[in-house]
Amino acid sequence: MITSAELQELLTSIRNNYGYDFTEYAEASAARRVQHYMRTNRVNSIQELSKSLLTDENAFAQFVLEFTVNVTEMFRDPTFYKSLRENVLKHLATYPVIKIWIAGCSTGEEVYSTAILLKEEGLLDRSVIYATDINQRALQTAKDGIYRMDLMKAYTSNYQKAGGKNSFSDYYTAKYDSAMVDKSLKQNVVFSIHNLAVDSSFNEFQLILCRNVLIYFNQKLQNRVINLFYDSLSPFGFLALGSKESLLFSDKQKEFTDIDKREKIYRKKIKPATKT
Amino acid sequence: MKYEAVVIGTSAGGLYVLTAILEALPATFPLPIIIVQHRSKDERTLLEEVLSQKCKIHIKQVDEKEIIKGGTVYFAPPDYHLLIEQDRTFSLSCDERVNYSRPSIDVLFETAAYTYKDKLLAIILTGANQDGANGIRTIRKMHGTTIAQDPANALYPAMPKAAIATGCVQNILSLEHIKNFVLGLYTV
C-alpha cells in the first residue's frame, strides 16, 4: 500500500507536468487505482511509477485510462429513471430547446438510457445532450454505441423496471456478440472531453446528470463541481446525482429544492448567481 | 481504549449472526462497528430497517464522506465498495467487483487496516466464498486483531475457513464467544 504522502507527491507532479489534477480525489480509492495500475502494468515501486509517468507520455495516457473507474450500465438504478421520467421530463417539455449535460458519462450507457426516455416522451428531437468525460477511450466507446450482447438481458430488465414503454430491443440491432445502439438515439448527442476538476462551464442547461462521479472526489472538489453545475444550470434547472451522492457538503445546498430525495434529484431555486 | 474500530465481514447466513451480536450491544457502545454484508442491490435499505427494529445501538447505511463515530453500526450500501479514509471518513466506489462482490470485504478490511493499524478488531463470520481472506492478512500485517467464527458451527463455513487458511486469524471463536468478546470491549 502506498502512503498518503507518496500518493500526493505523485498526483502533484502529474498535475504540474500534464495539467491533469487528481490531487483532490478521495485518497483511499485513488490509492487503490494507482496500485491497480502498478499491478496490471508490472510497476514495482512508486519511484519507478513516478519516473515512468513523468517521462513517458504514452504511459501517462494509459494511466489516465486505468485510473478512472468506468463501471456503468443502462438504466442503472431503474427507479431513478422512473422518477426522472415522472418528475422532470414534464417540466423540460415546456422548453423549445432542451439542453442536457451528462458529466462523467463513461462509456455512454447512461446517455442512451436518457435518450430513450426523451424519445418515449416525444422530446428527443428538440433536445441536445452534451456528454462529457475525461477518459478518451470511454468516450470513444460511448460514441460507437456498441455494447456486449450478453448484457442486454439485464438491461432489458432495468428498462422495464424504469417504466419503459416499448420493447427494449427496438433500441438496438444485434450483430454477433454485439448490440449496436439505434442511430436515432445518437443524433442529438455531442460527446466531448471535459475535466470537472479543472475545466469551466461551457453552456447553460435545463438538466445536468452527474452520477457516481462525485464519490471519487474529496469534499473540496465536490463543492467546486457542485458550484460549477449551479453556474451551468438555467433558472429552475434540474440536477441529478448518483443514488449515494448528495448536496450535503455543498455550500450551494440551500440553493436547491428536493424533487426526489431518495433518487437525488434537485432543482435550482433561483437565477444563476453572477460569477465573481 | 485498545481499539478504535470494529470491522465485520459476512455473506450467506449473515443476518442471523449479525442479529445475535448487534442485539446484545448497548446504545452507548463506544466504538464504530463497520460491516460489509454481501447483499442484493435491489434490497436498498431493508437490512438496516430489519436490524434497527431489533437493536438498541444506532444502525445505518453509510453516507458518502460521513465522519465515522462511535456508538454506531455502519453498513456498506449495496453495489458500492466501502473504503475508509485516513481522516476517519467513509468513501464509496463502484469499482470492479472483488471476489465477485461489491461491496467487498477485502476492500473494507484493507483500507481499514491502513487507517486504524493496531487499533482495529476484525471479525469474519459465516459466508459461502473467500472474500475477506486477503483483508485479514493485511490487518495482521498492520498489527490489528483478527477473529473468525468457528467453521464447525458457522452456517456457511467457507468464508471463515478461507480466512483461517491465511494463518492470520488469531482467535477462532463460536458465535457466543464472539458476542462476549465484542460486549467485553464496552467495559474495557
Ligand SMILES: C[S@@+](CC[C@H](N)C(=O)[O-])C[C@H]1O[C@@H](n2cnc3c(N)ncnc32)[C@H](O)[C@@H]1O
Ligand atoms: C463510475 S463512472 C460513472 C458513469 C455513469 N455516470 C454512471 O453513473 O453509470 C465515473 C466516470 O467519471 C469520469 N471522471 C472521473 N474524473 C473525472 C473528471 N475529473 N472529469 C470528468 N469526468 C471524470 C470517469 O472517467 C468515469 O467515466
